Amino acid sequence: MNKHGLIPDVPRRQPRSAIILFVLNFVKRLLKGAWPIILVFLFRAGNEQSKQELLTNAAVLMAGGVSLLFSILAYFRYFFHIEDGHTLVIRQGVLNRSLTRLPFERIQNVRIAQGPVHQLLGVVSLEIETAGSKGQEVSIQALEREVAVAMRDGILEPGRRAEGVEVALEPKGHRILQLSTKDLFLVGLTQNHLATAVLIVGTVSGFFFTLSSAMGWKDIAPLLEGTPFYEPGLLLLLALGVGLLALSVVLTVAQVVLRHFGLALWENERGLSLTEGLLNRKEVHLQRSKVQKLAWRDNPLRRMLGLFRLTFSQATPGEAGLSRNVGVPGCRATDVREVCAAVFPDAEHEPALSGRAHAAMGWANGRYGLLIGGAAAAGLWLGVGQPMLSAVSAGVGVLGLAYAYAYQRKFKWQLSDGYLYVRHGVFAHTYELLPLYKVQAAVLRESWFQRSRGLASLIVHTAGGAVVLPFLPLAIGMQVQDVLLYQAERSKTAWM
Structure with a gap:
């Protein structure tokens, strides 16, 4: 430990309460992967079973017991510490052991989360992501809150003293925006309810398909006989459709409220901090230097309510489809302007170049x-x-x-002194703001169709994704490309 006793500089284990979390994670994985077998076992518990079925059940129980033992042993083989004040080191594994070393400068996100079980145990989890990882790089499942906050501050600001650290999950500073329960209810109404309905249908269908495959239709049919669902009529199907839509809306709104309850975005000396969640409380810290671009989106319902979905794009790994985005599910236009001013304070400039996509x-x-x-x-x-x-x-x-x-016709772009602004979309509108010092590359591409008409598309690459200016006149595209690369090269501001 350091002299303040918070940031570990020698290998240490998590608190003993982490054993409970390791076991619960094992149970979660077991239920997720073996629920068909468990259902078959429960449905046939009162029936006479063959010798082969008894042996199969015994083998499954034995495998589950061994896995449970390994999940407990995993706790005793998990060690972490801070090495030389700038590298997080984690050793873990029972049979297959691994050593993970994360230099602080490579760390993209540090999240402090606290689920219901964490709250009962009086601990929090620390989740760490790097720009090159597909998901969270490491997760320390149980830490005292003081240790987690001290480690977060030490990682984000190496050399920061641990004394006097604020240990509350909600950081001090200027609050940029906050969503009330009413705001979250309105945000929930603007979500994609069709996707929720498809998920419900898929889950129910998959449940019955898996159950019928494991047990056989002859065992399930008697359970449905005598109910309206055995041979549903048109009226019942219509009622089920309306009920499915209503259930989708309720579930979507409930999910939004639970996930983002008490959402607040704070600006402080270390950057921006986002706190949210009712059952699973979490805090995400955003360093200004690692935000690559801002995007805000609406759809017809959000436009009626004056709402936008705000996204902070951060550095992403090279694999397509992966992202490091942190978002606010709904906010007003005034909130968007205040966030833009907090992240990119000098973004308000008259455009030097502007245009639209060619017809x-x-x-x-x-x-x-x-x-x-x-x-x-x-x-x-x-x-x-x-x-x-x-x-x-x-x-x-x-x-x-x-x-x-x-x-x-709706695609529009503007290039000002230091920033690129893009607007596109027909029914759902997307607005993107990109500082030019974040530009990694600017590539002009011409298809045979474009080449025959003297056109080209300009793809502007950043560490947080690409912005495309499609179908520009070739001369304009080359001019914009030169301006982008010149501004990026001459800027003294670090892109990360």
């Missing part, structure tokens, strides 16, 4: 849908004799072309 973009993106829709319409009319379906297919192709032209 050829609409035809380039919409022609394939039109051709496919037209071919399908001709096939349905001439081959099958379905004029109604043929008209629908042709209409879908025309709508696709209209959507492509609408997207082109």
Whole structure:
């Protein structure tokens, strides 16, 4: 330990309460991976079982017992400490052992989380991510709150003294925004309820499919006989559809309220801190230097309520589809402006260059849908004799072309002294703000269609993802590329 006794500089274990968390994680993994076997065991518990079934159940129980033992041993083989004041070292593993070393300068996020069990045990978890990891790099499941906060501050600001550290999860500083329960309720109403409905249907269908595969339909059919679900009529199906939609809305709103309860964004001397959660309370710290760009989005429902979803894009690993984004699910336009001023304080400048995507973009993106829709319409009319379906297919192709032209007309970009601003979207609008000193590369690309018309698309790469300026006149694209690279090269501000 250091002289303040908080930041460990020699290998140490987690508190003994971590054993409970290790066991609970084992139970969670067991239920997630073996729930069909458990259900079959419960349904057949009162029936006579064959010798083979008894042996199978015994083998499953024995394997579960061995896994439980290993999860307990994993606690005793988990050690962590801070080495030389700038590297987090973790040793873990029972049979297969690993040594993880994380230099502080490579760490992207440090989260302090506290679930219901953590609250009962009086501990918190510390989750650490790097820009090169697919998920959280390491997670120390149980720490005293004072130790977790001291380690977080020591990692984010090496050399910071541990004495006088504020140990509350909610940091001090200027509060930029806060969402009330009413705000979260409105945010929940603007979420994608269709995705929740599909998830419910998939979960229920998967449950019955797995159960019927494990037990056989002959064992399940008697449970459904005599109920309306055995041979549902049209009225019941309509009622189930309405009930499914209502359940989707309720579950989505409840999820938003529980996950983001008490959400507040603070600005302090170390950057920005986001606190949220009711059952699972967490705090995420954002260093200004590691925020690569800001994006805020709306959709028709959010526009009616004057809400935006705000996203902080951070450095991402090279694998596609991975992100290091931290977001606020809903905020007002005034909140967006205040956050932009806190993260990028000098972003308010008159644009030196601005423009839109060329009109050829609409035809380039919409022609394939039109051709496919037209071919399908001709096939349905001439081959099958379905004029109604043929008209629908042709209409879908025309709508696709209209959507492509609408997207082109609404795409807008502005380049000011030090920042690139992009707006795009038809029904859902996305706004992106990118400081030029974050630019890693700017690539001009020409397809054969663009080359024949003297056009090109400019892809602006950052450590937090790319921003695309599509279908620019080639001369404009080269000019913007030169400005971006010149501004990035001459800037004295560190990009990370």
